[in-house]
Amino acid sequence: MARCGGDVSRHRKADLETVESLCQGLxxxxxxxxxKCRAMFGYLQEWPDLASMCHSASLLGEPPLAPEASNGSxxxxxxxxxxxxxxxxxxxxxxxSNSVCKRPRGKQQPCDPDQMAAVVGKGKTERARAxxxxxxxxxxxxxxxxxxxxxxxxxxxxxxxxxxxxxGQATDSHSLAERVRRERISERMRYLQELVPGCxxxxxxxxxxxxxxxxxxxxxxxxxxLSMKIAASNPVVNFNIVEDLFSRQLSQAACNPAAxxxxxxxxxxxxxxxLQMSPLQQMQTPAGCPGFGLEMIVNNNLFSLAHGGSxxxxxxxxxxxxxxxxxxxxxxxxxxxxIGSQSLFSGFDAPFQSVQSDSLLDNLKMEM
Amino acid sequence: xxxxxSSRGSAAxxxxxxxxxxxxxxxxxxxxxxxxGGSGSQAASTTKLLKETCSYIKSLHRxxxxxxxxxxxxxxxxxxxxxxxxxxxxxxx
Numbered sequence: 001m002a003r004c005g006g007d008v009s010r011h012r013k014a015d016l017e018t019v020e021s022l023c024q025g026l027x028x029x030x031x032x033x034x035x036k037c038r039a040m041f042g043y044l045q046e047w048p049d050l051a052s053m054c055h056s057a058s059l060l061g062e063p064p065l066a067p068e069a070s071n072g073s074x075x076x077x078x079x080x081x082x083x084x085x086x087x088x089x090x091x092x093x094x095x096x097s098n099s100v101c102k103r104p105r106g107k108q109q110p111c112d113p114d115q116m117a118a119v120v121g122k123g124k125t126e127r128a129r130a131x132x133x134x135x136x137x138x139x140x141x142x143x144x145x146x147x148x149x150x151x152x153x154x155x156x157x158x159x160x161x162x163x164x165x166x167x168g169q170a171t172d173s174h175s176l177a178e179r180v181r182r183e184r185i186s187e188r189m190r191y192l193q194e195l196v197p198g199c200x201x202x203x204x205x206x207x208x209x210x211x212x213x214x215x216x217x218x219x220x221x222x223x224x225x226l227s228m229k230i231a232a233s234n235p236v237v238n239f240n241i242v243e244d245l246f247s248r249q250l251s252q253a254a255c256n257p258a259a260x261x262x263x264x265x266x267x268x269x270x271x272x273x274x275l276q277m278s279p280l281q282q283m284q285t286p287a288g289c290p291g292f293g294l295e296m297i298v299n300n301n302l303f304s305l306a307h308g309g310s311x312x313x314x315x316x317x318x319x320x321x322x323x324x325x326x327x328x329x330x331x332x333x334x335x336x337x338x339i340g341s342q343s344l345f346s347g348f349d350a351p352f353q354s355v356q357s358d359s360l361l362d363n364l365k366m367e368m
Numbered sequence: 369x370x371x372x373x374s375s376r377g378s379a380a381x382x383x384x385x386x387x388x389x390x391x392x393x394x395x396x397x398x399x400x401x402x403x404x405g406g407s408g409s410q411a412a413s414t415t416k417l418l419k420e421t422c423s424y425i426k427s428l429h430r431x432x433x434x435x436x437x438x439x440x441x442x443x444x445x446x447x448x449x450x451x452x453x454x455x456x457x458x459x460x461x
Contacts, residue, residue, distance in 0.1 A: 230438055230439050
């Protein structure tokens with residue numbers, strides 16, 4: 001950003017007004033978590049005391065604590081909210097001059113964990129500290145290290161985001177808004193960082209983004225995998241659906257293990273009918289573990305189907321159910337399991353070929 | 369780590385790469401799934417995107433937990449000696 005060595009103090013009030021209007025608009029965008037939101041807005045109301053306090057001191061190690069104490073009556077959310085913005089601005093102030101940095105950072109350390117913990121509601125002091133530090137570093141990409149003063153916020157402001165226009169910094173509305181936006185982004189990145197495990201090793205936007213992307217992908221795969229397993233192992237079967245699906249699938253696919261695998265999940269439940277194809281397709285492309293898992297699932301399916309058949313027959317003892325099981329298995333016994341035998345069901349042919357007799361249920365029970 | 373942003377000129381990681389990563393992330397998010405073949409998907413504001421990623425990750429967490437619970441319940445209900453249960457158990461390990 002351009003470094004106009006203007007007289008910041010003169011511009012202060014004007015800046016503040018623009019900042020105020022900007023921040024009002026920007027505030028609407030802020031979609032923080034609930035606790036953060038509450039904290040933020042509470043903070044804004046309680047601002048005046050704080051502003052005067054921090055205004056007086058260039059480095060705000062202690063002052064933040066004082067109004068907090070005096071603000072005891074104020075909602076903790078408000079105080080917390082105030083605290084929340086505090087470290088950001090403090091860090092910015094600190095970050096400006098390296099020499100000054102160390103001390104306030106040291107001072108700030110004790111309060112940071114409390115503040116962050118209070119707001120975020122987590123007791124991760126480490127993260128807060130690291131995050132705070134990082135924020136200081138992240139927050140000043142283009143700042144002149146020579147700037148020492150933190151200006152801004154004369155008295156008033158009952159409703160602002162505390163943005164500090166640094167001396168020597170461009171103080172026009174654009175850069176200020178830009179900075180606010182940047183703050184938000186890094187704040188969100190920090191939050192994401194704590195969500196995503198292993199993100200602490202890599203810092204820097206691109207690395208973190210990469211990690212986050214990988215993590216999201218792996219989570220998605222995990223969810224699909226788990227739901228497939230549940231679908232596979234849940235013996236709740238609506239046999240009519242299974243029949244229909246089977247007939248369709250069988251007609252489509254000859255020796256396609258993919259299609260056979262596609263048949264498997266329908267066995268499980270009626271509900272994952274929506275997710276039959278897509279998770280399968282997605283799971284088949286990675287030929288590694290998920291494929292293996294799929295095979296296992298399919299094998300498991302056969303067992304569970306037989307299992308379910310015997311269970312339902314034994315428990316319900318309803319002839320229609322038994323009959324449908326028989327018919328289902330008989331219809332698909334030859335075709336389905338033959339297909340299976342070629343690829344996946346090498347080990348399981350024998351039990352199922354014997355299924356085709358009329359004493360189906362007895363066979364099933366024996367198999368079990 | 370601080371050296372990455374040491375000076376404005378030498379951006380170790382270019383803006384473009386970051387934007388690319390961001391768009392990739394956006395494509396992962398469920399909100400982007402509904403987009404038809406329209407090539408230019410609107411560049412959602414980064415903050416909104418990050419926020420959405422946060423909530424998406426949280427919901428994925430919840431879903432994984434939920435599914436795991438269901439699976440474990442199923443496992444408890446199933447016949448422990450059946451091969452299917454064995455398979456599930458081995459997979460979960």
